[in-house]
Structures are given as C-alpha cells and as structure tokens.
Amino acid sequence: MLDLVGVAAFLGIPYAAPPFGARRMRPPEPPVGWEGERGATDYGPTCPKDNDDPEGAALRRGAASGVRLLAGWNRDDTRIGLVPTGMIDLADERILSAVVGAYGGPDGTIELYRAARPGANDGDLLAAVTTDCFIRVPVIRVAEARR
Structure with a gap:
C-alpha cells in the first residue's frame, strides 16, 4: 500500500487478465493468480504501445486516408479537470512522481x-x-501514423 496525500493506494494489483491477442476488445477475464504476498507500492505494466496498436498500424497502412484530420492541443487542455477539482493545488513531488510512473x-x-x-x-x-500523456502524444501518434 502507498499513501498518497492521505489516500491509501494499492498499486499494481491486476483486476483482469491482460487484454492482448484473443482477449482484445472482449469482456475481462480473471487475472492470473500469484503465490504469497504481492507488493502493492508500484504501478504495474504500462499501456500497450506501438507494437500492440492495431488501430495505429491500420492508419499507417492507409486506413481512413481520405478523412481529413485536424489535430491540436494547448497547455491548458487538462487544466479543465485539474483546477475545479482542486487537484492542481495538491500537486507536489510525490504526486508528480506517482503520475509520471503511472503514465x-x-x-x-x-x-x-x-x-x-x-x-x-x-x-x-x-x-x-x-x-x-492524454492529448499531445496521442494526437502526434495519430498524425504520424497517417503520413
């Protein structure tokens, strides 16, 4: 367990089997079990990247090439969720480290x-x-895949 600003966080505990291969876009299946104690202070594996990205691969092969794409972002895109919730005022080195690790x-x-x-x-x-993480990089990946 990790204590983040007074909130107990149990990190890296699988809630389902990884959604790869035949499990992609299917209902979750139970996770693979483990023996003994399992640490819960570190995040688990990150989201799949390019090699596990069939949608990006399809774009790179020319899918949707006739569809115009307008992509953009600004530095305030996620502030709309961080400011009203007060999360932006709680940010400190520990939270930044946790967020960067999660991403x-x-x-x-x-x-x-x-x-x-x-x-x-x-x-x-x-x-x-x-x-x-949520806006700029995905937009760049879509734009690059369409080249």
Missing part, C-alpha cells in the same frame, strides 16, 4: 519538464504531464 515515464522525466518550463509550479507540471 510510464522514465526516471528523470520530471526534471526534463522542470527544465523546459522554468518557474512552473508543481500544479503546472502536473497539467503539462497529463496533457502530454
């Missing part, structure tokens, strides 16, 4: 964000990381 960011990610955004507070960095 699969390697060690040193927070330092890169700090260097690229001089003077940004932890809430600004949280918004930037979240926007990149």
Whole structure:
C-alpha cells in the first residue's frame, strides 16, 4: 500500500487478465493468480504501445486516408479537470512522481519538464504531464501514423 496525500493506494494489483491477442476488445477475464504476498507500492505494466496498436498500424497502412484530420492541443487542455477539482493545488513531488510512473515515464522525466518550463509550479507540471500523456502524444501518434 502507498499513501498518497492521505489516500491509501494499492498499486499494481491486476483486476483482469491482460487484454492482448484473443482477449482484445472482449469482456475481462480473471487475472492470473500469484503465490504469497504481492507488493502493492508500484504501478504495474504500462499501456500497450506501438507494437500492440492495431488501430495505429491500420492508419499507417492507409486506413481512413481520405478523412481529413485536424489535430491540436494547448497547455491548458487538462487544466479543465485539474483546477475545479482542486487537484492542481495538491500537486507536489510525490504526486508528480506517482503520475509520471503511472503514465510510464522514465526516471528523470520530471526534471526534463522542470527544465523546459522554468518557474512552473508543481500544479503546472502536473497539467503539462497529463496533457502530454492524454492529448499531445496521442494526437502526434495519430498524425504520424497517417503520413
């Protein structure tokens, strides 16, 4: 268990079998069991990337090539969810580390964000990381796949 700002978090506990191969786009199946105690302080594997991305592969092969694509984002895209909930004011180094870890960011990610955004507070960095993970990077991947 990990304590994040007074909230107990049990991390990395599988709730279903991985949704790959024949399980893709199917109802969840029970997870594979384990023996003994299982640590719950680290996130599990990250979401599948390019090799496990049949939709991206289809776009790269030319699917939907006749459909126009307008893609864009701004640094405030995720603030709409972070500001009203108050999460942006709770952001600190521990939360940033947890969020970056959950999104699969390697060690040193927070330092890169700090260097690229001089003077940004932890809430600004949280918004930037979240926007990149959920908006900017997926938009770039779709656009690149359509080339």
